[in-house]
Amino acid sequence: MSDEQHVPPRPSEIALLLLASGDLLPRQRARDQQSDLSGNELKRQLLNSLVLHDPEPDQLEAALEEIIAELGPPTGPTRGVAMAVMEDWRAACESPAFVEWLLEQAVHEGQARGERRRRGQNVRSNI
Helix, strand or coil: CCCCCCCCCCHHHHHHHHHHCCCCCCCCCCCCCHHHHHHHHHHHHHHHHHHHHCCCHHHHHHHHHHHHHHHCCCHHHHHHHHHHHHHHHHHHHHCHHHHHHHHHHHHHHHHHHHHHHHCCCCCCCCC
16 A cells, blocks of 8 residues: 555646647537537636636636636636536546546647547647
8 A cells, every 4th residue: 555645736737738628629429519619718718817827726816717717707617617616626636547538638638639630630729
């Protein structure tokens, strides 16, 4: 048995993994995706701001409040996205397996993005 303690990831590290994981790509659906695209763009902005702020774990809530204020009205959707990001970070703190899964998703998305590039398809960057 190891005396090693699980070191929680920095919020900016989880934000980078979320940006790279492909979670922000539109899904193939037979309906108007404008609201999905808008929500994904809002999440992308919030995650990029979180990376730039790079708060200490105990300052995550304050940093998210600051980012919400920076992004401006309407604040309701931004608060909803911030709460989801906070939950993702908490899950990462509680479960190293969640962090591993996010990393696998980011690697998979990076490989898929490289394959699309080789085939000459349009590739949208998450960052």
